[in-house]
Amino acid sequence: METERGGIAMMGLVVGTTETATIEGLSAAGADPEAMWHTPAADAELLAYGDVLEAPAVPVSPSGCPTPALITRAVRELTGFDLVAIDAGLGVETAAPTVALGSEPGRDIRKPTAVPEAASLWERGRRYGRRLPVEQLTLAESVPGGTTTALAVGDALGIDLSVSSSLPENPVDRKRRVVTAALATSGYSPGELEGRPREALAAVGDPVLAVLAGVAAGALESGTALLLAGGTQQLAVAGLLRADGIDRPISVATTPFVVDDPSADVREAAERLGVDLVVTDPGFEEASGPVFERYLAGEAKEGAGMGGALAAATRENVSMSSVRDRITTLYERLNGATTHA
């Protein structure tokens, strides 16, 4: 997709896994722990092809809410934006085309070191982001358990991220307990790693956060217009960039479902980080069907570039009504395919 000035507009979807996701009750990014392990690869395939190939199924939450990658794909079908999936440590085979910047899933953050290669992932990401010859880059993520690692990284850096969740009832207390345990086994007190983003990532982060921060830093260095697409995790990325001394303006594109989450004050967290929030309302209350109902009930909320894709639709003058229609068509196509397969 070309920008108005003739440059390229691209979405970079950073995918990876962390053992942190297997801690019970933290994430809804998959029907069960086994399926969750395939969620990032499935999201990447869905965005690239409009369906899964190697991945066992289109990701759904335990209650059946489909992955936000479905919404991102719907917008991609309407606007044709360029996509690149960046593998930060998938841990499974995928049929999605990927740029491999990492190879190892992150460890459970309650282990002493979660991402031993955090500094090199950041550097590889930075090199890639700096060279990427695009005018406008939207960075997205898919990593189950990612809001918990984001919260932990924020805590290590001394930044309050007021974390959101892909579950309708945000298991904040459970996340806090995991984060407290994670910092303790790594030997740090909250805020002790202020200004040391790579060490915070190594201690309690995940590989996706490390690559996101690196690519973002590189893109900003080379003057690319950057949009971080997502909720809590992208605020953590902004926190990592600030901790690295990067004071350029940072924009985060997200959904109203994240901003309106009563258990998280995302606007306040964004303000503290000097982040400009771009919130695009897809108007789901004006449509009917299982996808819209689940999202309106507070499930999934964001992820796999959903907020960034909605922002792209607005930028390209694609109406939210046609986005909703395409979501319905895609959902029916995928469910039909599942039924008849």
Next chain:
Amino acid sequence: METERGGIAMMGLVVGTTETATIEGLSAAGADPEAMWHTPAADAELLAYGDVLEAPAVPVSPSGCPTPALITRAVRELTGFDLVAIDAGLGVETAAPTVALGSEPGRDIRKPTAVPEAASLWERGRRYGRRLPVEQLTLAESVPGGTTTALAVGDALGIDLSVSSSLPENPVDRKRRVVTAALATSGYSPGELEGRPREALAAVGDPVLAVLAGVAAGALESGTALLLAGGTQQLAVAGLLRADGIDRPISVATTPFVVDDPSADVREAAERLGVDLVVTDPGFEEASGPVFERYLAGEAKEGAGMGGALAAATRENVSMSSVRDRITTLYERLNGATTHA
């Protein structure tokens, strides 16, 4: 890019290397042997991003003719077709997003076995091609030395491919000598592997041919409209499919530079294989500039999906005059970038 019927139109660029390319004087796909080793990765980056990132330079022939990937990229910028690069055995790191179906470069075909894993590459390709949820698939290739391995595979199968070349003076005699030596050290006489395509690939092929044949077979199985983009190598793929007992209609999209090559009778070879040739004339004689002059002088001719991209432009009602304009713009952008880097 959507087709008229709302399905997806995609180009699959299969990239890989073979030690056969290092035999002196066979290929023009790179300024020198070291650069040639990076040509497929560079082509994949150019198609994905409009420039190289990890690859050292935009590929040029020894005399300075730029890679046909430049023409394919120009058309992609105008039509926005979906692209996936398939790694059959690159042997170098790349910043291009790739689906990894192979990992080993092919050996010099004068060794007893050139592609030990040919049968599994074919099968992986077939599985991928069968699952690819697209309506229209254009398969392209980039593998220096590929016309020589194609000729060898044809000889092993007993099929006369009347081979073309990326050099203006086709080194046919040199290629014939390499092929004769290749079959001899593998222990086969010409035509001895008739009807045994996987064995022909293993003995004297390259990993790109194996993956191309597999993906093509899988796509045909699942009813995808298939277009093989290229010259001699795609005729070899057609020969491999015929040798495997696949009798469906096969179309090869190529350029007039291949069809008009006086040292190769491509039309006759296509007819023997029951292949429908789609030749799209980009009208280079109506433009001026170094790219057009080189191609009109018989250099490069085809590769990296050039003929398929030109066919896509026609299908999408993009005029050849705007294709030529975009080629010039892209060439100037890349040369400017090289000068100022």
